[in-house]
Amino acid sequence: MRQAGRHFLQIPGPSSVPDRILRAISGQVIDHRGPAFGKVGAQALEGIKTIFKTQQNVVIYPSSGTGGWEAALVNVLSPGDRVLMFETGHFATLWKKIAEKLGLKPEFIEGDWRGGADPDQIEAYLAEDKNHEIKAVCVVHNETSTGGVSPIAAVRKAIDNAGHPALFMVDTISGLASIDYQHDEWGVDVTVSGSQKGLMLPPGLSFNAISAKAMAANASATLQRSYWDWADMVGPNKTGYFPYTPATNLLYGLNVAIEMLHEEGLENVFARHARHGMAARAAVRAWGLEVLCNKQGQESGVLTAVMVPEGHSADRFRATTLEHYDISLGNGLSKVADKVFRIGHLGDFNDLMLVATLAGVEMGLTKAKIPHNAGGVGAAMALLESTQIAAE
Amino acid sequence: MRQAGRHFLQIPGPSSVPDRILRAISGQVIDHRGPAFGKVGAQALEGIKTIFKTQQNVVIYPSSGTGGWEAALVNVLSPGDRVLMFETGHFATLWKKIAEKLGLKPEFIEGDWRGGADPDQIEAYLAEDKNHEIKAVCVVHNETSTGGVSPIAAVRKAIDNAGHPALFMVDTISGLASIDYQHDEWGVDVTVSGSQKGLMLPPGLSFNAISAKAMAANASATLQRSYWDWADMVGPNKTGYFPYTPATNLLYGLNVAIEMLHEEGLENVFARHARHGMAARAAVRAWGLEVLCNKQGQESGVLTAVMVPEGHSADRFRATTLEHYDISLGNGLSKVADKVFRIGHLGDFNDLMLVATLAGVEMGLTKAKIPHNAGGVGAAMALLESTQIAAE
Amino acid sequence: MRQAGRHFLQIPGPSSVPDRILRAISGQVIDHRGPAFGKVGAQALEGIKTIFKTQQNVVIYPSSGTGGWEAALVNVLSPGDRVLMFETGHFATLWKKIAEKLGLKPEFIEGDWRGGADPDQIEAYLAEDKNHEIKAVCVVHNETSTGGVSPIAAVRKAIDNAGHPALFMVDTISGLASIDYQHDEWGVDVTVSGSQKGLMLPPGLSFNAISAKAMAANASATLQRSYWDWADMVGPNKTGYFPYTPATNLLYGLNVAIEMLHEEGLENVFARHARHGMAARAAVRAWGLEVLCNKQGQESGVLTAVMVPEGHSADRFRATTLEHYDISLGNGLSKVADKVFRIGHLGDFNDLMLVATLAGVEMGLTKAKIPHNAGGVGAAMALLESTQIAAE
């Protein structure tokens, strides 16, 4: 039977794509070597810099975010290079596995999946590396599997404190355009992101923002690469073109997305996500459940991962909720599989959509017979009422 | 500043158009005299009969619903004809004014705008008309200005009880495809409807479903008409064509709308609307406010009109709610202007959208400082949880 | 079997709708009483004036062009009024029939369907009407059934020469935004048009541009009217609103259409149509066939009606052409049924589309075994090459 009304896509990405962007990506394809394309490309390449808060090069790949991870590594590293990574959760672990597949030697600072990366541990680790054999420090900014946010500026400071020359690489695939991110100011060397989260686009684009230091490293790095090679990108990019056929229609959408983000104002976008994160956590507390991220100040405005009580299945709950309330929630991944569900509250989103989302969770908890207190929706509404931003 | 997320269009029509229909109406125009069009037209003309539950002709006009009202009158009546109408609310009153403008003599049974038409009063009125000078009885099925539903089958019975030969004309502009309607079974002679409510289309089409008796009346009726004349329509309609250029793209959408309604199942569609009406009224009661329709069994599943406390402005409330929560609510019209607001819960709609809608109202009441109790959203959720339909 | 590639919709309207407009009309419906709508409506109502070249009111109906004809008549005339019309072709004849249906007394100056209206005959006719019983002169600007264009400024002069006070009403349904039209400058009282021709929109909107004299006539005219009554329109129109639910999504498209016309420049649009008309006629001459319009200077840039040789069927030719070359051509209507076919070259159209269209005709003539010389396409190309406009 057809389900009436809108589906609520409340996974932590892909996020729902606004109609305006969907219409943009349905534009007719144009000649990627012709003069009209140059304008589209230049607008995208310049525009995306304002989102990464960088004056430096940002390259755009037709690929998933996974491709962006690989690109970051192969462009600046050489076989056997030691790399320091931090286990913030499932996606940090995946990035590490990719590093291993590519012939690098990642070293993993273990984490409990309940918060962001710890600058102190990173500083201590690097301080031990007297010979500066570690070539890169890789941190996930917004860990999509847990809802924990790493303090990127503090990690930068930690590296500096250790006096370590390693490149600093950050994955903000699910953080960009939802949580403040400052590629230049924070001294990040390579930032990885994707299209389908805060940028409100369908999946299919990934990004690398590149510092001068990283670009220099590219010249000597010997990991095998072709598709991902920045060196081939930056020349054509100067005039708005690409070395191979770009994903034209997603670039149409990207230009509109950037325009929409600036129409709202980036700082307003960040405040909106933060406030929705607070409201979601208020609901979780009211239900008597626990938020996976337990480090204060590191809870994400992008998603809220919720732990289900011992003996209950988060996946059965999600299936029930999808069936009865037509809402998709994110699943728990690897270590927390079936133990948590994730509520996405990112992208093109507002107060009433959040209430609907939390209502879907609350009614789903009842339907799936997961013990909880009522009143989560009410608690979130109270928070929203008490914190509404004037401008909104 | 751009408002993020989806606008909630919760007026009682136009209702939000599903993406599938928006995409259909964005199809390229075709030759309205060519063979491909004949299939589109025939599908629309046959399909719409299943929604009116009729085997008889339904004509489709490129016009607003207002045009459908005019068409119904001019096709079967002659200058100076007496017509019995019932004051269910603003739209019944508008229809009466049109009748006056067209040179008819409408007689109005006064109503209190808090329910549907009263069959007993109609029967009594007709019984007085010994000479059968009254040529038509006109009733609004779902009064969009009040949320009161008229018992159409009972009105039919009332006319029969009075032994009166008047034509029976019903406006179900906002009822069709949301509340059960049976043109043939209920013995209606002319049913008027429009595209932008339960049919989930943009505005721009109106409909007349026509009984054999009404079609016969067309031959002798002398009200001036050309654009609206059924006589010119029925011939070309037989093969799927129209006497003048039809609104091609809305017909594309109509075919998809009919398909979607049958995919869900008309009876499921009706049950869904009824249940959402109940939940909305539960919220209103919890707020300590009053629903305008006070006749039990006549409350609409399409919309809920809510009375604001004496001394408060419904329009200011609506403006506040639009500004702060990006939700459009319907205004009070003429007699109830500024005294009520109307919550639309019709068309392509589901449980979570209803919760979001009611949350917008509840938070808006607070923001606009209209005295009310909290807990309306919670009451609605409780009702939804306790009544969920298996199939949904 | 699916036919690959684009269908060529080369009837003289509806014309192919540009993607940009199709995307606009697929926007979500908004509250037609809310603040956002006021901007959409005001933009449309102001913008359309620039296309009619008028400073006066233009009303917009959700209706076909036929409705626009009816509106023009019922707003300014009274039952039994004498009206002078000119038989330019099928559509002039239809308008006359509508006048009759509405209780007017149209008088028809006969024409041969091979050109526009003759100002001299009109002047002579009016001069005879010493008592000024004729209340309106109705002329079709671009006769869609023949491709003959009436000299509107000259007709105005003819009326003035006759010293006659009749209202001057013009149908430019298929001329507007393709052929120069000046409502104010030419002293037209009511101009009728529609959305699906030069405005490049789907069908569903009609227009009346109204002079002050016509608006004054509205007050005393007694033809029955409600839906079409200008008096109800002009008030709400002042702030961008409508007295009944407008066809929101077509208004979105209208705003984009007006924007596109001005981006190209109206005078460029007119020159383009004129040049394409010349090229089409060059092709017809090369084929050794005859253009229906035989008055020099009155041939339309919108369409070219072509006479097929005696003993051949234009409709069979059109069916052959549609089947084999996926192109829709216009049929001959009433007096010229099956004797002519019509090539539309209007709206969003360019040189290569014209060549494709003429190639479809030329190859279709061969396929349908209609005697003709080859070389029509070549002749059109030669003309296009020799006349190309710098700016294009």
Add this chain to the structure above:
Amino acid sequence: MRQAGRHFLQIPGPSSVPDRILRAISGQVIDHRGPAFGKVGAQALEGIKTIFKTQQNVVIYPSSGTGGWEAALVNVLSPGDRVLMFETGHFATLWKKIAEKLGLKPEFIEGDWRGGADPDQIEAYLAEDKNHEIKAVCVVHNETSTGGVSPIAAVRKAIDNAGHPALFMVDTISGLASIDYQHDEWGVDVTVSGSQKGLMLPPGLSFNAISAKAMAANASATLQRSYWDWADMVGPNKTGYFPYTPATNLLYGLNVAIEMLHEEGLENVFARHARHGMAARAAVRAWGLEVLCNKQGQESGVLTAVMVPEGHSADRFRATTLEHYDISLGNGLSKVADKVFRIGHLGDFNDLMLVATLAGVEMGLTKAKIPHNAGGVGAAMALLESTQIAAE
């Protein structure tokens, strides 16, 4: 100034995307881990097999065709492997450069860029490789830079004749779904293709069709790989899912594209392209110009590369044509830069679009003052008339 009418995108890919596909890709994103997605994915993964004419695995990447090339190589080869490639033109050369970048040792059989790969030369070359050190033979099926088609079945036979165990890898990025291709029947081990040519989609997807032998080679091949690794793909693909976020909206489009190709019938699609190639070449001959591909039987139905006379600039001609006739033609690449232009006649294309395209070229030649005879368009029309396929 806005140019009216449709742009003609007549480069040899991307080809114009049909509206039906554009509408499909504008559908809302869904959860790529949810049950609804599994159906979309399974339909795409099964459907694409029918286009490659294979029963074996086809993997789908979010990437350009360049990524598909890289994937083919890294999945089955090891550093330093010798690879035999054939210089059919620019794209064969690019593929060779990628092989070099990836650490392989490509050996290039030189070609004159005027036809497909030569099976005899390949057989002779392989016969010399007694120790079977050559691990793969790589051939471009439809060389997009020249319009030469390689006889793939004959190359297979050549490899077999030489008794050589090398893997056979074919790039049919611009041939698939336009020219017959049979992955299984022709014994190809890895076939590479992309979305933006015969598949009528925007760019953004690439494909590898994989034989059992190639899949076995994957297990032992040691080229560094992660994003492109087939081994991670085939598991999730079994149920319609992907190891990382797929390009959801392009998959929507792919499913529609496959449906459209089968509606037309693949053999009809091939015949259509072949016939259009013949007509284009007839035009070129009539102009007195030369087609770049001079091997009879190897001329492509996808594109026609045309040599401009000595002393004239193909690029200036293309710029003129774009400016005056709003048509994009393909440029000459590397060795033939500025010496040839390429006419794309692939994808969603029909007879009238071809005539329009050739008219753009013919009028552009005049405008750019490139010496040529008139009559190319006429010659193409004559060929189209004399060869029309009954079914079309």
